[in-house]
Amino acid sequence: xxxxxxxxxxxxxxxxxxxxxxxxxxxxxxxxxxxxxxxxxxxxxxxxxxxxxxxxxxxxxxxxxxxxxxxxxxxxxxxxxxxxxxxxxxxxxxxxxxxxxxxxxxxxxxxxxxxxxxxxxxxxxxxxxxxxxxxxxxxxxxxxxxxxxxxxxxxxxxxxxxxxxxxxxxxxxxxxxxxxxxxxxxxxxxxxxxxxxxxxxxxxxxxxxxxxxxxxxxxxxxxxxxxxxxxxxxxxxxxxxxxxxxxxxxxxxxxxxxxxxxxxxxxxxxxxxxxxxxxxxxxxxxxxxxxxxxxxxxxxxxxxxxxxxxxxxxxxxxxxxxxxxxxxxxxxxxxxxxxxxxxxxxxxxxxxxxxxxxxxxxxxxxxxxxxxxxxxxxxxxxxxxxxxxxxxxxxxxxxxxxxxxxxxxxxxxxxxxxxxxxxxxxxxxxxxxxxxx
Amino acid sequence: xxxxxxxxxxxxxxxxxxxxxxxxxxxxxxxxxxxxxxxxxxxxxxxxxxxxxxxxxxxxxxxxxxxxxxxxxxxxxxxxxxxxxxxxxxxxxxxxxxxxxxxxxxxxxxxxxxxxxxxxxxxxxxxxxxxxxxxxxxxxxxxxxxxxxxxxxxxxxxxxxxxxxxxxxxxxxxxxxxxxxxxxxxxxxxxxxxxxxxxxxxxxxxxxxxxxxxxxxxxxxxxxxxxxxxxxxxxxxxxxxxxxxxxxxxxxxxxxxxxxxxxxxxxxxxxxxxxxxxxxxxxxxxxxxxxxxxxxxxxxxxxxxxxxxxxxxxxxxxxxxxxxxxxxxxxxxxxxxxxxxxxxxxxxxxxxxxxxxxxxxxxxxxxxxxxxxxxxxxxxxxxxxxxxxxxxxxxxxxxxxxxxxxxxxxxxxxxxxxxxxxxxxxxxxxxxxxxxx
Numbered sequence: 097x098x099x100x101x102x103x104x105x106x107x108x109x110x111x112x113x114x115x116x117x118x119x120x121x122x123x124x125x126x127x128x129x130x131x132x133x134x135x136x137x138x139x140x141x142x143x144x145x146x147x148x149x150x151x152x153x154x155x156x157x158x159x160x161x162x163x164x165x166x167x168x169x170x171x172x173x174x175x176x177x178x179x180x181x182x183x184x185x186x187x188x189x190x191x192x193x194x195x196x197x198x199x200x201x202x203x204x205x206x207x208x209x210x211x212x213x214x215x216x217x218x219x220x221x222x223x224x225x226x227x228x229x230x231x232x233x234x235x236x237x238x239x240x241x242x243x244x245x246x247x248x249x250x251x252x253x254x255x256x257x258x259x260x261x262x263x264x265x266x267x268x269x270x271x272x273x274x275x276x277x278x279x280x281x282x283x284x285x286x287x288x289x290x291x292x293x294x295x296x297x298x299x300x301x302x303x304x305x306x307x308x309x310x311x312x313x314x315x316x317x318x319x320x321x322x323x324x325x326x327x328x329x330x331x332x333x334x335x336x337x338x339x340x341x342x343x344x345x346x347x348x349x350x351x352x353x354x355x356x357x358x359x360x361x362x363x364x365x366x367x368x369x370x371x372x373x374x375x376x377x378x379x380x381x382x383x384x385x386x387x388x389x390x391x392x393x394x395x396x397x398x399x400x401x402x403x404x405x406x407x408x409x410x411x412x413x414x415x416x417x418x419x420x421x422x423x424x425x426x427x428x429x430x431x432x433x434x435x436x437x438x439x440x441x442x443x444x445x446x447x448x449x450x451x452x453x454x455x456x457x458x459x460x461x462x463x464x465x466x467x468x469x470x471x472x473x474x475x476x477x478x479x480x481x482x483x484x485x486x487x488x489x490x491x492x493x494x495x496x497x498x499x500x501x502x503x504x505x506x507x508x509x510x511x512x513x514x515x516x517x518x519x520x521x522x523x524x525x526x527x528x529x530x531x532x533x
Numbered sequence: 534x535x536x537x538x539x540x541x542x543x544x545x546x547x548x549x550x551x552x553x554x555x556x557x558x559x560x561x562x563x564x565x566x567x568x569x570x571x572x573x574x575x576x577x578x579x580x581x582x583x584x585x586x587x588x589x590x591x592x593x594x595x596x597x598x599x600x601x602x603x604x605x606x607x608x609x610x611x612x613x614x615x616x617x618x619x620x621x622x623x624x625x626x627x628x629x630x631x632x633x634x635x636x637x638x639x640x641x642x643x644x645x646x647x648x649x650x651x652x653x654x655x656x657x658x659x660x661x662x663x664x665x666x667x668x669x670x671x672x673x674x675x676x677x678x679x680x681x682x683x684x685x686x687x688x689x690x691x692x693x694x695x696x697x698x699x700x701x702x703x704x705x706x707x708x709x710x711x712x713x714x715x716x717x718x719x720x721x722x723x724x725x726x727x728x729x730x731x732x733x734x735x736x737x738x739x740x741x742x743x744x745x746x747x748x749x750x751x752x753x754x755x756x757x758x759x760x761x762x763x764x765x766x767x768x769x770x771x772x773x774x775x776x777x778x779x780x781x782x783x784x785x786x787x788x789x790x791x792x793x794x795x796x797x798x799x800x801x802x803x804x805x806x807x808x809x810x811x812x813x814x815x816x817x818x819x820x821x822x823x824x825x826x827x828x829x830x831x832x833x834x835x836x837x838x839x840x841x842x843x844x845x846x847x848x849x850x851x852x853x854x855x856x857x858x859x860x861x862x863x864x865x866x867x868x869x870x871x872x873x874x875x876x877x878x879x880x881x882x883x884x885x886x887x888x889x890x891x892x893x894x895x896x897x898x899x900x901x902x903x904x905x906x907x908x909x910x911x912x913x914x915x916x917x918x919x920x921x922x923x924x925x926x927x928x929x930x931x932x933x934x935x936x937x938x939x940x941x942x943x944x945x946x947x948x949x950x951x952x953x954x955x956x957x958x959x960x961x962x963x964x965x966x967x968x969x970x
Contacts, residue, residue: 214949276956409948410876431882435869439847444936445868448885453953499881499948511846511936512651516890519713524961 126155126175134176135160137183144227145186146219148211153202154179169203169211187233191417191491195484205486206463209494217498233413239380239425241359245332247378247425252333256312261472262465267314268339271374271404272455272503276529282461285454288529290318293371295523296447296507297400299323303368306330306394308360308387309375313340313353320344320352327353328367330360363390369400376405377426381433388441398515400507401443406455407434407502415491422488428501438508446516447507455503456496463489563592563612571613572597574620581664582623583656585648590639591616606640606648624670628854628928632921642923643900646931654935670850676817676862678796682769684815684862689770693749695913699902704751705776708811708841709892709940713966719898722891725966727755730808732960733884733944734837736760740805743767743831745797745824746812750777750790757781757789764790765804767797798823803833813842814863818870825878835952837944838880843892844871844939852928859925865938875945883953884944892940893933900926 130138138152142162151167152160155175161167173179178198181189193199201208223231239247256268263270266283273285274292293315299305301324310316310329313336319325331337337355344353360375370391379387391401406428413419414426429436431448438445466473466489474482495501509516567575575589579599588604589597592612598604610616615635618626630636638645660668676684689707700707703720710722711729730752736742738761747753747766750773756762768774774792781790797812807828816824828838843865850856851863866873868885875882903910903926911919932938946953 217949274956276958278955409879409881430872430876431885432869432872432876435867435872439867439869442846444846444887444889444939445885446887448868448882449957450881450883452881453951497951499951502881512654514890514934514936518715519711519961520886520957521713521961524956524958 129156129158130154130160130176134179137179139163141183141186144219144223145212146215148215150208150212169201169208172200172202174198174200184230185416186231187416188420191421191484191487194487195421195480197479197483205490206460206493206497209490210497213494213498213500217500233416233419236380236414236419236427237425239378239383241361243425244359244378247423249333250424251422252311253335255476256335256339258473258476259312261469262462267318268312269314270311272406272451273458273461274451274528275454275457276527278457280529282458282465284529284531285458285461286314287318288527290315291322291528291530292523293373293402293404293505294319294323295528296402296505297369297371298517298522299325299369301325304328304365305369305371306363306365306367308363308370308372308390309378310336310340310355311374312336313343313355315371315373316340316353316355317344317347317349320349321347325352325368328356328363328365329353330356330358330363332357332359361386361390363394365394366396367394367399368396369402370395371402373404374406376403376434376437377423377428380425380427381429381436384429384433384437385440388437388443391443392441392510395510397510398513400509402505402507403434403437404503404505405429405434407431407504409499409502415495418488418491421484431504431506434504434506438506442511443508444511444513445506445508447505447520449505451503451505452496452499452501455501456493459489459493459496463493566593566595567591567597567613571616574616576600578620578623581656581660582649583652585652587645587649606638606645609637609639611635611637621667622853623668624853625857628858628921628924631924632858632917634916634920642927643897643930643934646927647934650931650935650937654937670853670856673817673851673856673864674862676815676820678798680862681796681815684860686770687861688859689748690772692913693772693776695910696749698906698909699899701898704755705749706751707748709843709888710895710898711888711965712891712894713964715894717966719895719902721966721968722895722898723751724755725964727752728759728965728967729960730810730839730841730942731756731760732965733839733942734806734808735954735959736762736806738762741765741802742806742808743800743802743804745800745807745809745827746815747773747777747792748811749773750780750792752808752810753777753790753792754781754784754786757786758784762789762805765793765800765802766790767793767795767800769794769796798827800827800831802831803836804831805833805836807832807836807838809839810841811843813840813871813874814860814865817862817864818866818873821866821870821874822877825874825880828880829878829947832947834947835950837946839942839944840871840874841940841942842866842871844868844941846936846939852932855925855928858921868941868943871941871943875943879948880945881948881950882943882945884942884957886942888940888942889933889936889938892938893930896926896930896933900930 138160147162147165149165149168150162151170153170153172155173175198178193181193264282264286266287269286274289275285276288299319303325305319305325305327307316307327307329310331313329316327316329319327337357340355344350395401408428408430411430411433419426470482575597584599584602586602586605587599588607590607590609592610615630618630701719701723703724706723711726712722713725736756740762742756742762742764744753744764744766747768750766753764753766756764774794777792781787832838845865845867848867848870856863907919
C-alpha cells in the first residue's frame with residue numbers, strides 16, 4: 097500500500113523552489129476499468145471521510161457516485177496508483193496528487209475542501225485506532241537556530257516578486273487581516289490589523305518596540321509612521337529584509353527602524369513593547385520556554401507584549417502536506433499550549449481575541465488575486481508550483497472556515513505590572529480601518 | 534515545630550459558622566523576654582519573606598526592628614507559641630493567629646498584605662527546597678457531588694443577612710465587578726459587570742439561558758428584565774435560592790426565571806447561552822472534563838458560553854488558610870488549566886479578558902462596608918469570625934493587587950459555530966454602567 101508515498105519523498109529536500117515535483121507519472125492515462133477492489137477502496141474512502149457529496153471520475157472516464165448522497169463535487173483520478181496513494185496517506189497524497197495534476201477537482205476548490213474538512217472532522221470521531229495510526233500527521237521538523245533559518249528560507253525567500261503578485265499592496269502583510277467590517281478591501285483590512293495591534297500595545301510616541309519576525313517590515317513602518325515609536329525588527333529572511341529596508345528608506349523612516357538580520361533568540365535590549373505577528377507558528381513548542389525568557393528579559397516592567405499566531409482548539413499536529421511542502425517546522429498551538437509560553441515567563445495574560453473567520457476572508461482575497469496572477473506565477477516557477485499553492489490557499493480557507501484552524505491575538509505583560517488599561521474601549525474609540533477613521 | 538498547628542485542626546469541621554475558633558489561648562500574655570533562638574527565628578522569618586518593612590512587637594512589649602529596612606508596619610505577637618506557629622506554617626498560621634487575636638497588625642491591613650505578597654513572591658524564587666516543602670499549600674478537598682454541597686454550604690449559607698451587610702445593594706453580587714471607569718460606585722460597577730457579561734453572550738429577547746451557580750440570582754434577574762430572555766438558574770445553596778426566588782417574585786420576573794436547586798452536573802435541556810460567574814473556582818480541576826460535557830450537551834449549535842472565574846498566571850495551589858477556613862475545595866485555575874475544560878469540550882475560545890485590578894477594587898469597596906458593619910457582623914457571629922473575614926478580604930485585595938490572583942472572563946462556543954460577531958465593538962457601543970448609559 098505504500099508504493100505511492102515513496103515517489104513523493106525526494107521533495108523533502110526542495111529549498112528555494114520547494115514545491116516543484118519531478119512529475120514522472122503525471123497525468124498518465126490508463127484505459128482499463130477499475131478492479132472490484134478499487135471500487136471497494138473508493139467506497140471505503142468515502143465512508144471513512146464521512147460520506148461527503150463527492151463523485152469520483154476514474155482514469156478510464158468511469159464515474160462512481162457516492163452511496164446515498166448527491167454529489168456536488170467531482171474528483172478526477174488520472175491513474176490507479178493515484179487512488180492507492182490517496183487511500184494510504186490522504187493527508188500527503190491529496191495535495192501532492194493535485195499539485196502534479198494526477199488529481200483534478202471539478203467544482204470550487206475552497207468549497208470542496210471546506211466540505212471535506214467538516215466531513216472528516218465528524219467522521220474522525222469514530223475512526224478505528226488503526227486508521228488513525230495510518231492517516232496521522234507526523235511531528236514537525238526541528239526549529240533550532242540553524243533549522244529555523246532553513247525552514248524560513250524555504251517559504252519566505254520564494255521571492256518578493258511572487259508575494260507581491262497576490263498580497264495586499266499597502267504593506268505586504270502575509271498574516272491574517274482584520275475585517276473590522278465585512279466589506280473592507282484586503283488593503284484596508286491589513287491596515288486595520290496593524291492599527292488594531294498597535295492599539296492593543298498602547299503605543300505612545302518615543303517608545304521603543306522590538307518585533308520578532310517582521311516579514312516585509314510593514315508593521316514596523318506602520319508603528320514608526322503612525323505612532324512615532326522606534327522599532328528594532330528582527331527577521332532571518334534575507335529577501336524580506338531587503339524589501340523592508342528599501343521600503344523604509346523610500347518612506348523616510350530609516351532613522352526610526354533598525355531591521356536586524358538575526359534570530360529572535362538573539363534579541364537584546366529592553367523595550368516598551370514586544371510584538372510578533374505570525375512567527376509563533378514557526379517557533380515550535382519545544383522552544384516556547386526559550387522564547388518566554390527572551391520576552392521576559394526584553395520587556396520593561398510596564399511593557400506590553402502581543403503575539404499573533406495561527407492556532408487550534410486543541411493540540412493537533414499540522415497537516416502533513418502543509419508541513420512538508422509549504423511550511424516546514426510549522427506547528428499552530430492551542431491556547432493551552434500557547435499558555436505554556438506565557439506561564440513559563442510568569443506573564444499575566446490580559447486579552448485573547450480569536451480572529452478565525454478573518455483569516456478565512458484574508459485567504460479568500462489572496463486566492464482571488466493569486467488566480468488572477470496564476471500565469472505569472474507559473475512563469476516564475478511552473479504549473480506544479482502554481483497548483484500546490486492553489487491547494488495550500490484553498491485548504492487554508494477551508495481549515496479556517498471549518499474551525500480546524502484558529503487565529504489568536506494574545507496580549508500579556510509582566511505579572512507584577514499594574515499599569516493596566518481600565519477597560520478595552522480604547523480599542524474601539526474610532527474605526528481601525530483607514531477609510532472609516 | 535508543629536505544636537502550633539494541631540490547635541487549629543478542630544476548625545476543619547466547622548460548617549455554618551466555620552470560622553469560629555475555640556480560643557483557649559487567645560490573647561494570652563507572657564511577660565518573659567524572647568530567647569535568643571526566638572530572635573533568630575524572627576530574623577530568619579524576615580529574611581525568608583524577602584525582608585519586608587516589618588517590625589515585630591513581642592509579648593513582653595519588646596520591639597524587634599528589621600535588618601536594614603525601615604519598618605512601615607508592626608506585627609504584634611501575644612505569645613511565643615504564636616511565633617512558632619507562624620514560622621512553622623505561615624500560610625495557615627497568619628490567618629488563624631490574626632483571627633484569634635494572638636497576632637495583631639498596626640498599619641493598613643490590605644497594604645501590609647500587599648507588601649507581604651510582593652515580597653514573598655520575589656523571595657520564593659530563592660527558597661531552598663526544604664522550606665518550599667514545609668511552607669507549601671495543600672491540595673484542595675474534593676468537589677464531588679456530595680462534597681460540593683458541603684463546600685458551598687460552608688461559605689454561601691452563612692446567612693443572607695450577613696452578605697447584605699457589605700455586598701452591593703443593587704443585585705447582591707459576590708463576584709468581581711466591572712469598573713468601566715475607576716470612579717464607579719460598587720452598585721454601578723456590579724450592574725456594569727452584569728451588562729458586560731450579557732453583551733458578551735450577545736443575548737437577544739426570547740432566548741433561553743442556563744446559569745450554573747447563580748448566587749442570589751442577580752444575573753438571572755438582570756438577563757430576564759434587561760434582555761427579555763428566559764433563564765434556568767442552578768444553585769445548591771438553599772439560602773441563596775430563597776433570596777433569589779423572593780427577589781424575582783418582587784420584581785415580577787418569576788415567569789421568566791426558574792431557579793433550580795440542583796448541581797450544575799444535572800443541567801438538562803438545550804440553551805442559547807451557558808453562563809457561570811464565580812463557580813469554576815469551586816468546580817475543581819478533576820471535574821473540568823465533566824463540566825465541559827455538561828456545557829457541550831446544553832449549548833445549541835450557535836450558543837455562546839461565558840465562564841467568569843478567579844485564576845492564576847500559572848498553576849498554583851490555593852492559599853491553605855483560605856481553602857481551609859473560607860473556601861473549602863477552592864482552586865483558581867491558570868488559563869492553561871482553564872483551557873483543559875475548553876479543549877476537552879472541543880470548544881473554540883473567542884475572547885479572554887483579565888479583570889484582575891477590578892477585583893482588587895471590588896474587594897476594597899466590600900471591605901470598607903464590612904468595616905462599617907463590623908459590630909453587626911460580630912453580633913451575628915463573634916469577633917473571631919469578624920477578624921477572620923477581615924483577614925480574608927484584606928488578603929484577597931493584596932493577592933489581586935500583587936498579581937497572585939487574576940480574574941478571567943472566557944467566552945467560547947462550539948468549534949463548528951461560524952455565527953460569530955465581526956469584531957468586539959458591540960461591547961463598547963455604549964457604556965455598560967447604568968448611570969452613564
